[in-house]
Amino acid sequence: MRVAVLGAGSWGTALASALAENRCEVTIWARDARITQQIQSEHINTRYLPNAKLPASLRATTDLKTALMDAEVVIYVVPSAAMREVVELSRPLLSGAPILCHAVKGFDPTTGSTMTDLLLEYHPDARDRFCVIAGPSHAEEVVEGLPTTIVAAAYTRATAEAIQDLLMSKVLRVYTNPDVKGAELGGALKNIIALGVGIADGLGFGDNAKAALMTRGLTEIARIGLKLGASVLTFAGLSGVGDLIVTCTSLHSRNYRTGKLLGQGKSLEEALAEVGMAVEGVNATRIAIQLASSHGVEMPIANALSDVLFHGKPPRAAVEDLMGRARVHEIEEVARDQISASWN
Ligand SMILES: NC(=O)C1=CN([C@@H]2O[C@H](COP(=O)(O)OP(=O)(O)OC[C@H]3O[C@@H](n4cnc5c(N)ncnc54)[C@H](O)[C@@H]3O)[C@@H](O)[C@H]2O)C=CC1
Numbered sequence: 001m002r003v004a005v006l007g008a009g010s011w012g013t014a015l016a017s018a019l020a021e022n023r024c025e026v027t028i029w030a031r032d033a034r035i036t037q038q039i040q041s042e043h044i045n046t047r048y049l050p051n052a053k054l055p056a057s058l059r060a061t062t063d064l065k066t067a068l069m070d071a072e073v074v075i076y077v078v079p080s081a082a083m084r085e086v087v088e089l090s091r092p093l094l095s096g097a098p099i100l101c102h103a104v105k106g107f108d109p110t111t112g113s114t115m116t117d118l119l120l121e122y123h124p125d126a127r128d129r130f131c132v133i134a135g136p137s138h139a140e141e142v143v144e145g146l147p148t149t150i151v152a153a154a155y156t157r158a159t160a161e162a163i164q165d166l167l168m169s170k171v172l173r174v175y176t177n178p179d180v181k182g183a184e185l186g187g188a189l190k191n192i193i194a195l196g197v198g199i200a201d202g203l204g205f206g207d208n209a210k211a212a213l214m215t216r217g218l219t220e221i222a223r224i225g226l227k228l229g230a231s232v233l234t235f236a237g238l239s240g241v242g243d244l245i246v247t248c249t250s251l252h253s254r255n256y257r258t259g260k261l262l263g264q265g266k267s268l269e270e271a272l273a274e275v276g277m278a279v280e281g282v283n284a285t286r287i288a289i290q291l292a293s294s295h296g297v298e299m300p301i302a303n304a305l306s307d308v309l310f311h312g313k314p315p316r317a318a319v320e321d322l323m324g325r326a327r328v329h330e331i332e333e334v335a336r337d338q339i340s341a342s343w344n
């Protein structure tokens with residue numbers, strides 16, 4: 001199977017590596033020739049995964065046309081802010097009817113769209129060939145061959161299973177899911193909570209605060225997710241609570257690390273510069289509070305994050321506001337048909 005992976009940051013490199021290990025013919029595309037040359041000739045990517053040895057069969061190019069030539073599967077793995085540009089550049093270069101997959105955990109910054117809604121703008125007839133790769137999967141561990149589970153979510157069973165078969169290995173277990181929206185929202189919105197947990201740790205709070213943020217954060221994610229058409233069981237799965245746990249607890253997480261620096265008193269600019277890689281939670285916070293407001297949904301943690309990130313509120317004051325909210329019930333009612341999704 002010929003696969004083009006667009007984006008040679010940490011996750012693109014790790015996914016491309018896993019596919020090449022599975023005997024796919026993989027070409028990874030990046031804009032930076034230093035990175036493609038390193039991957040192609042030295043089988044390393046020191047900027048993004050300094051400790052990893054990559055498969056010798058993995059090819060790399062800065063020429064998008066070469067990467068996409070005869071590709072049967074195209075996987076977009078750039079930060080969400082770059083997705084529109086890369087989808088636009090790649091559209092005229094696609095040949096045949098490849099599966100269009102993405103592994104991006106964020107929203108389009110200008111429209112607030114999910115990544116498949118963005119793809120749909122450019123490929124309105126290809127919905128059945130869309131697939132989302134999501135779930136708890138830090139690139140640093142995947143590239144080391146440490147056991148990992150992920151989700152392939154697609155509108156059709158055939159597409160989901162094609163990606164499942166492509167990626168499944170002794171160390172990578174892939175589950176399918178028909179709930180594309182739920183998988184995307186779980187992946188994008190957990191980044192907000194990871195920023196919050198990082199802040200709590202940076203302020204010196206304990207495990208109780210971490211558990212509270214993760215649990216009530218999941219409630220917020222499910223609440224807006226249901227309004228947007230996702231199924232609640234997806235949020236109890238790998239792309240929901242699974243990814244929330246890994247991102248809020250792993251030192252690999254760029255969102256968690258950014259939050260921790262903020263809690264320790266760094267400015268957002270300083271924290272982002274120190275982390276130096278994609279931190280999707282910042283844009284996701286902005287989009288989430290817009291979505292919450294337009295759908296009449298309460299997202300207090302996202303709102304508190306927005307105050308800290310964009311309005312200069314000291315993190316400790318934001319926590320005091322959260323703790324001082326009016327009393328509420330814990331559990332909300334969910335309609336039976338919103339519990340799980342199916343392919344018929
Ligand atoms: N790193 C990880 O462990 C995981 C990351 N993801 C998601 O994957 C997506 C990509 O993240 P990472 O690979 O981690 O980011 P990264 O910061 O490691 O690398 C981003 C890459 O995208 C490239 N890029 C940026 N703008 C571009 C543009 N306009 N055109 C072409 N290339 C561009 C950069 O040069 C860089 O190579 C994000 O949405 C992230 O949430 C998902 C699962 C795991």
Ligand SMILES: O=C(CO)COP(=O)(O)O
Nearest residue numbers: 135136137138253254255
């Ligand atoms: O989504 C991820 C792991 O599943 C990566 O999270 P970060 O972007 O916070 O590193």
